[in-house]
Amino acid sequence: MFKSCLIYNLISIEVSTHGAELSVLEQTFNRPSERKMMTNRCKLFYAIYQVLLVHEGPINEFTLCMPVDGSCVEIDHIIRHLSKKKTVKILKLDFNGSYRLPVSLFSFHQLTELYLNGCVLDHQPSSIGFGSLTSYNLKHARNMDM
Structure with a gap:
């Protein structure tokens, strides 16, 4: 009898525009156009949604790195x-910027490791549900007053 293995590390995606062919205008200003970034961004989120929708097993680790x-x-x-x-036991959100975390982050009661980079918390949760957390790393993360 053959049994399939569970997927422990389901998604680890990093968005990059390096290597993409830039137009003369994009080269002049040394940055890709908003349209090109949006296209890459839409493709990225579509891929993530598709994987999450069809995956039936546990997701033990999730990493997302993007601007x-x-x-x-x-x-x-x-x-x-x-x-x-x-x-999810390990959650890594690595953003080059300042992403405003949703309150649903505090419902990850099973987290053992949390890594946040470039995140902003602008709300006060009624309770913090990280009872299993053993390790956390906050880099460029801040709390904003409401």
Whole structure:
């Protein structure tokens, strides 16, 4: 009898525009166009959504590295989805910017490791549910007054 293995590290994605062919205008200003970034961003979130929707087993670790400035509803949805799975033990959110964390982050009761880079918490949770947390790393993370 053959048994399949559980997937422990389901998603680890890093967005990069390096290597993409830049237009003359993009080369002049040394940055890709917003349209090109949006296309890459849409493709990235579509891929993540597809994997999360069809994956039926536990997700023990989730890592997402990308540039974000402010709030991002797509990342909010991903965090909410992962918090409902109740299996994520290691969560790494690495943002080059300042992403506003959703309150659903505090419903990851099973987390043992948390890594946050470039995150902003602008709300006060009624209770912090990290009872299993054994390790955390906060880099460029800050709490904003409401």
